[in-house]
Amino acid sequence: MPSPLLILFRALAAALFHECLTSHAMSLELREIHKHFGPVRANDGITLTVEAGTLHGLLGENGAGKSTLMKVLSGFHSADSGEIVLDGKRIELASPDDAIAAGIGMLHQDPLVFLPFTVIDNFVLGSPGSWLLDRRQATDELAGLCERYGFNFDPDIPARLLTVGERQQLEIIRLLWLGARVLILDEPTTGISADQRAKLFATLKALAAEGMSVIFVSHKLEEVADLCQRVTVMTRGKVVGDAELPTPPERLVEMMFGQVLDTHERDDVPLGDSNLKFDSVRTASGLLSEEPISLDVKSGEVVGIAGMEGSGQDTFLRLCCGMRTPTKGTVSIAGNDLTDQHYREFLDAEVKFLPAGRLEEGLIEGLTVTEHFVLTDRDTNFVIDWDAARKRSEHLVDQYSIKGTEASTAESLSGGNQQRLLLAMLPAKLKVLLMEHPTRGLDIESADWVWEQLLARREDGTSIVFASADLDELLRYSDRILVFFSGRIIGELEAAATNVDEIGLLIGGRKAGAEGIPT
């Protein structure tokens, strides 16, 4: 027989425990958060309230400042100014440690797990506790949490062997185990399968029902619309609107991309022969492995590529220039089969690729503008005639209005001028020009200028294939738009015959008029 004291104690404990469970629901307020990196205002006065027990979507394009805001909230960055209020109490988050202690857990886009370490080591790493590791007890606790949320892990295999979706699951239950009451998920559906996404969404709904506040950061409006109860939309570091869900997707598209005039106001160039041809191209695994791609880009044509980051566009562009080789199908340039040829053969066939990372994959830090021109000029002799090179360089700096001198180093130029330099380095004759985000980070003047240059190249029969996140840019300059979604082309549209809504919905994975998320 237990003693009455013990019974009383247990009752008290149970009451306390219940109290804990219900009071753990936390409301969160961000007030006037400012954060800048150098001259870039990543967050420019963000105010946002997340009610306890809700699934709150945070929607915006790449670079809208969502990730920065969430890193502020998880203690990764400290805000320049502003307040974070949790359950009516103002809190200071100087490090991730503070955030964890306050009950805020963050799941990063690329789950921050240690790949060579075992699942159980990943689970316990960073958790408070005794000096000695009790892996058996941790394994039991992990198993308990897994059972509760319907996950399944072998605790002794390295995290490297888990899929991205499983790594997320591991991180989520680890954060819950550490006592997180606010869960932030940064673009969690990038790179996970449809099944795993369905499971993730079910889990998040269950968590919200238990009183957890969930912030779901995404640029996929379809997912936000499916999952969340409220949504806040961010653009260029500012909140541009919020809404209770459900709301018509067109309204969200408008908030995200603004009022885009459906213009198609450029001169058309007559299209010529085939410059770039894909015939049933596939890759071995990962993106672009499911459906073969066939495509024909004519000379003088501009093809825009739309889609979320990481939907297969980068693989596609690298297939176009020989940096990746397909496992099936053929790639031809101007009628010549170049399948399985090396990147330099493509270069000789007048195909040129300008990736998004201007200083990482394009320019060389420490070398001057002139040196860049010398490196890419095919007529340079073994012994460099520097006087001639400098003159030519000065001329090109002038012609391409690069703000800087021939002696400026690549890294000292601004992003726009780096892009001008890259364009100035292009060979005079090109069959195919492949670009990632040709105007990302550029001011309007530079962006317009870049397109003027690009469109002029059509006259010489150059085909331009570019990936962009800017719907306005895609609509304005493309002849044709390909929309990528999770590793395949979900839509091919004539730019003149489509509009922002249609593309926006396709980017989100939904064909106009269709229901639900395609798998």
Place this chain on the structure above:
Amino acid sequence: MTRTRMTTVLLPILVVLGSMAVLLLLAGTNPWDPVRTIVEGSIGWPPFEGGSGRKVGDTFMLWVPIALASAGLIVTFNAGMWNIGIEGQIIMGAIAAAFVAREVSVSRPLLILLAILAGAAGGMLWGLLVGVLRTAGGVNEIFGGLGLDFVALSITTYLIIGPWARSGVASTSGTNPFPDDALLPSLGGSKLSPLAIAIAVVALLGVWMLFRGTLYGLKLKAVGRNRPSSFLMGIPTNRYLLGSFMICGALAGLAGTSQAIGFHHKLIPAISGNFGFLAILVVLLARFQPVWVAPISFFFAMIAVGSPGLSLRLDLHGSLGGVLQGVLVLSAMLGLGWAAYLARRRATAAAESSNE
């Protein structure tokens, strides 16, 4: 070099030299004495006037391998590679030159030419091996190079006590001297060989030219600074990495040749004189600039020739010179690092205040 950069390099060096002087004073030695001893023991006192021509010749003949190895290292450093294997490349150059000197009998000019070519080829092959391990095998060049250093060292020892042992005695003091015909022609009474000096000067000029005015050098620099960008520009990056190791190896091989047929006149186990490692310090101190390599190498050669006098005359160990070299390079490095750190902090602070 701009004025600010000069001060950031020179200031820490002066501070360090000053504190070394104070330490010597505390130890009861006039700090001027070791300086004078080193100068007197290498190029005479007053410089190039007093003293023996033999010492001056030695100093120049040690400048040759240091300068050659440094010239080579500028090439690999520019390609972004740590060629710790340079010691082995010097040794293999010396071995190849020694082979020609011992085993080939042709007319004198031809023999010397062959020895020089063999030396360059020996070093080049040893360098190429490091490069192949790196590009084809993915073996870090530091460890591949170090391993080949040890292998080269074992080969010399083996040759000296084995097949090339001095008649009658197997001793590590070295092989029999090479026939006179195989030695670099020198100015009377000293080892000073105008030919060796000329080769080193040409090598330094060549490397300077390579990075100053040729497309090959510019491409090497591009590969060293950013491999993905270089690849996208159409530069065959692996071929350029191999090329840098071959050039460096050939120059190191010439350094070994000069050591074998120009200085020691026989093969000894310590034929490299550690000049490969010393050259790494030279190049780090010279900030990879060929123009600075020549004087710094000469200064280091003076220390190498003059510091044995320290123990004879001042009862200070000859390694004081080595300490000085190490301290110089370390303080210059930390000084530049500190200046860069302050500049970064200022830049961030400026960016922040402009946003207020």
Place this chain on the structure above:
Amino acid sequence: MSGFLNAFGQMFDTATIASIVAGASALMFATMGETISEKAGVINLSVDGSMMLAALAGFVVAFETDIVWLGFPAAAAVGVAVALLIAFANIKLSLNQVAVGFVLFALTTELSRFMGNSYVGRPPVAVPAWDIPGLSSIPFFGPVLFQHNLIVYLSYMTVIATYLFMYRTRKGLELQGIGERPEAAHARGILVNKLRYFYTALGGALIGIGGAAFSLDVKLGWSDRPTRNLGWIVLAIVIFGGWHPLRAAIGVLLFGALQAYAINLIPEFPSLSQVLPSIPFPAMILALVVVNWKALLKWLDRYPFLRAILRSDPPTAIGTPFEVD
């Protein structure tokens, strides 16, 4: 051929094995130190010089005070000082670890020669032999493991302690984390750079103790450049050991066995007496080349067991400074 076999047969002699174990103490300490430092992400390339300067400091202090044990903290202090300089240059100034490590190698080597000059040939001070009562009388294992001295026993304990710390404690897991993926460690509230300073210093201390073990136990007394490239072998063994303390310890013993084998070969090949002792150095590094050779590893992928044995993957963030925006 029979010469090789004869020499190999002598390897299984109890005395030979005991001497390998005894002679390994210096390398054991230094290898554990370097493993810890590199696990945390900082390469201490100065090991050879650090060990030498520490060996001198240990000998000088032991010699002057005539208390052999005082040599060890002195040596550890030297190792810590050098290690902290590398950590500072890398973490605070973002300088290249390899460059700073190399320059410090050169400087500490020359410093040890300069300052040690007057101690060359002085009578050695040695760690006294001490058989462990009871254990030392076990047949075979007694003489092999328990008839040495306190420093040798400490070297085993350091290996076991390093292993247990890294793989059985919370702090040890954090140590691995900061060298593997510092941003993930940071996200879990771990103070990456503070710990990097700490573990580089700890590694330096062990490297220093290795130096003192060298001059006060393995090769008694002081001579010019006494370690003869032993420090470089430490760097190779850490890689050969795949950054695992127990595997690295096996590497140390293997290297000792190679050295013993080379010495055993001398009577068989007297003409090579000068070359043989230096053979283990290139052999060790070439073994390293093998475990690093990507093409070979690709082929080994077909034999998962062999691959697991030879696997040697460095901590991912090794050599790279970590900065919080």
